[in-house]
Amino acid sequence: MFxxxxxxxxxxxxxxxxxxxxxxxxxxxHVCVVGSGPAGFYTAQQLLKGNNKIHVDIYEKLPVPFGLVxxxxxxxxxxxxxxxxxxxxxxNNERCTFIxxxxxxxxxxxxxxxxxxxxxILSYGAEDDRKLNIPGEDVQNVVSAxxxxxxxxxxxxxxxxxIDLDTDVAVILGVGNVALDxxxxxxxxxxxxxxxxxxxxxLERLRKSHIKRVILVGRRGPLQVxxxxxxxxxxxxxxxxxxxxxxxxxxxLDSIYKDLPRPRKRLTELMYKTAITPTETDYKxxxxxxxxxxxRFRLSPLEILHDGVKASGVKFGVNRLEGSxxxxxxxxxxxxxxxxxxxxxxxxxxxxxxxxxxxLPFDVKNGVIDNxxxxxxxxxxxxxxxxxxxGPVGVILGTMTDGFDVGKxxxxxxxxxxxxxxxxxxxxxxxLQRRGVKTVSFKDWNKIDMIETTDGENIGKPREKIxxxxxxxxxxxx
Amino acid sequence: xxxxxxMRCVVPKFAQxxxxxxxxxxxxxxxxxxxxxxxxxxxxSVSTRAKETVSIQFVCDDGxxxxxxxxxxxxxxxxxxxxxxxxxxxxxxxxxLACSTCHLIxxxxxxxxxxxxxxxxxxxxxxxxxxxxxxxxLGCQIIxxxxxxxxxxxxxDGVADAREP
Numbered sequence: 001m002f003x004x005x006x007x008x009x010x011x012x013x014x015x016x017x018x019x020x021x022x023x024x025x026x027x028x029x030h031v032c033v034v035g036s037g038p039a040g041f042y043t044a045q046q047l048l049k050g051n052n053k054i055h056v057d058i059y060e061k062l063p064v065p066f067g068l069v070x071x072x073x074x075x076x077x078x079x080x081x082x083x084x085x086x087x088x089x090x091x092n093n094e095r096c097t098f099i100x101x102x103x104x105x106x107x108x109x110x111x112x113x114x115x116x117x118x119x120x121i122l123s124y125g126a127e128d129d130r131k132l133n134i135p136g137e138d139v140q141n142v143v144s145a146x147x148x149x150x151x152x153x154x155x156x157x158x159x160x161x162x163i164d165l166d167t168d169v170a171v172i173l174g175v176g177n178v179a180l181d182x183x184x185x186x187x188x189x190x191x192x193x194x195x196x197x198x199x200x201x202x203l204e205r206l207r208k209s210h211i212k213r214v215i216l217v218g219r220r221g222p223l224q225v226x227x228x229x230x231x232x233x234x235x236x237x238x239x240x241x242x243x244x245x246x247x248x249x250x251x252x253l254d255s256i257y258k259d260l261p262r263p264r265k266r267l268t269e270l271m272y273k274t275a276i277t278p279t280e281t282d283y284k285x286x287x288x289x290x291x292x293x294x295x296r297f298r299l300s301p302l303e304i305l306h307d308g309v310k311a312s313g314v315k316f317g318v319n320r321l322e323g324s325x326x327x328x329x330x331x332x333x334x335x336x337x338x339x340x341x342x343x344x345x346x347x348x349x350x351x352x353x354x355x356x357x358x359x360l361p362f363d364v365k366n367g368v369i370d371n372x373x374x375x376x377x378x379x380x381x382x383x384x385x386x387x388x389x390x391g392p393v394g395v396i397l398g399t400m401t402d403g404f405d406v407g408k409x410x411x412x413x414x415x416x417x418x419x420x421x422x423x424x425x426x427x428x429x430x431x432l433q434r435r436g437v438k439t440v441s442f443k444d445w446n447k448i449d450m451i452e453t454t455d456g457e458n459i460g461k462p463r464e465k466i467x468x469x470x471x472x473x474x475x476x477x478x
Numbered sequence: 479x480x481x482x483x484x485m486r487c488v489v490p491k492f493a494q495x496x497x498x499x500x501x502x503x504x505x506x507x508x509x510x511x512x513x514x515x516x517x518x519x520x521x522x523s524v525s526t527r528a529k530e531t532v533s534i535q536f537v538c539d540d541g542x543x544x545x546x547x548x549x550x551x552x553x554x555x556x557x558x559x560x561x562x563x564x565x566x567x568x569x570x571x572x573x574x575l576a577c578s579t580c581h582l583i584x585x586x587x588x589x590x591x592x593x594x595x596x597x598x599x600x601x602x603x604x605x606x607x608x609x610x611x612x613x614x615x616l617g618c619q620i621i622x623x624x625x626x627x628x629x630x631x632x633x634x635d636g637v638a639d640a641r642e643p
Binding site: 042045046049077080082083085086228233262263265266347395396397400401404409421 | 566567570571572574575576577578579598599601602605606607608610613
């Protein structure tokens with residue numbers, strides 16, 4: 001096959017380069033990172049900085065790099081994507097090689113990688129979805145927020161998402177930042193979205209959307225929300241949209257939040273003021289709103305209501321909050337129920353990782369690899385970094401810190417002789433070559449990048465992502 | 479041969495990147511200093527002669543000190559980059575108020591002298607910073623002025639180092 005032949009050329013080039021640089025120098029530690037999102041790149045950055053011999057290969061399942069920075073960060077948050085500039089510098093380091101379109105666990109196994117590298121750092125994130133496990137969850141228009149985010153961001157596996165936006169009300173189960181991202185994308189005026197790198201196919205569907213009201217539902221109360229204040233403030237200031245916060249949820253909170261640590265205090269205070277004492281400016285902003293978003297609390301979903309085919313509402317059980325520690329109260333289900341009619345249900349209750357190899361010690365309950373400070377339990381030379389080890393929480397700063405931390409741990413283990421120096425990356429590359437894997441280099445990505453930015457420019461967007469794997473590979477190997 | 483070149487990657491030269499996407503959110507970055515305000519504060523008049531520099535010291539939690547030549551009118555993130563100071567991950571969002579990686583801690587008296595109080599948007603980001611204090615600011619929001627000569631700011635560690643064995 002034509003592209004395959006060209007791809008072999010790339011592999012040969014990589015091999016030639018490798019041989020030229022490293023032949024005869026057996027003490028160069030080769031390490032590999034599995035996954036090219038923020039965790040992978042920040043770990044690689046630390047490794048390259050802390051050891052001036054080390055060579056880092058970054059394997060990526062998709063033909064394109066950057067993981068959730070490309071496929072998770074909301075299109076209307078372009079500033080967050082500036083981290084790509086630093087990742088690009090890391091990838092362009094001559095001791096770093098991006099190897100895209102390689103699925104570790106399928107194209108090459110963990111044990112094969114172990115034989116070729118001094119250390120293997122797993123940073124493949126948390127791409128599985130937590131489920132509600134309630135009746136009706138599988139009917140039409142019950143959509144995972146993860147898939148919805150993948151859909152508007154051009155993730156190849158989500159590009160054909162089955163979602164119907166021809167309905168007035170959407171319920172989002174969950175009160176984290178993903179829930180707010182999804183609500184914001186559903187409610188933002190389309191002309192604003194049209195200037196972002198949101199995929200054109202989802203923009204077309206959102207243009208025809210009839211959603212006027214988005215209800216976000218949490219199991220516990222306002223003191224337990226997981227979203228952060230920046231995202232909340234954005235929602236409150238969203239053009240053409242009005243927040244619906246029920247005063248009874250916030251009454252009395254002013255005497256509690258005063259004594260909380262600053263982040264929780266300011267977050268709760270913002271909800272309180274929006275609900276109880278809105279300003280003139282707030283009213284002005286909300287008066288002409290045609291859409292609204294609502295925060296509901298103390299409700300656990302019991303059942304998705306449907307007409308036999310499609311979701312028509314959610315039946316909730318009403319919770320009571322117990323415990324004297326107001327911030328960490330637990331919810332207890334009462335006999336009372338409440339049904340909320342809606343035509344779309346988005347599930348946003350968290351992610352979990354999967355086990356790419358059966359030998360990996362896996363914490364099934366929390367959906368993470370069993371590890372201590374990045375060292376995978378009982379597996380010499382295997383590390384994990386980012387969400388696959390910490391669980392899917394926090395902003396990019398947390399992943400960055402963890403990436404640096406794990407990088408330092410690997411370097412320390414290398415220094416103290418805990419790791420045997422292995423320099424057989426060529427073997428891994430040859431294995432992939434023999435198996436006919438069409439790898440994608442960072443130079444290939446630059447070609448894709450250029451086409452995407454040009455396509456975007458032509459329609460007034462910073463980028464138009466290509467969501468088709470074959471198309472991406474054709475460009476990469478052209 | 480590759481050692482030094484490799485080191486470059488950790489100090490991003492943001493200024494060289496032209497691809498800064500349009501900011502579409504409501505956050506606005508106050509790059510211009512505010513000209514009013516009281517006598518005890520740092521003067522904020524930016525010299526028209528430009529290139530005027532003052533000395534500002536960055537002190538890391540591990541004791542490392544970096545003394546910099548800071549251009550009047552630049553922000554402290556610019557200063558770190560211009561002076562090639564090697565601080566891991568500093569300024570990840572490149573001064574667009576989308577992260578808290580340029581978190582700095584000032585002495586109370588220096589904090590009080592700053593001509594501008596932090597905006598809600600800056601405080602929102604600081605809320606996510608590790609080791610937040612009452613005199614924390616984001617480096618990208620502090621504009622260097624003439625009377626900052628001799629200023630010392632602390633660069634707090636990430637949580638990672640606190641977890642080191």
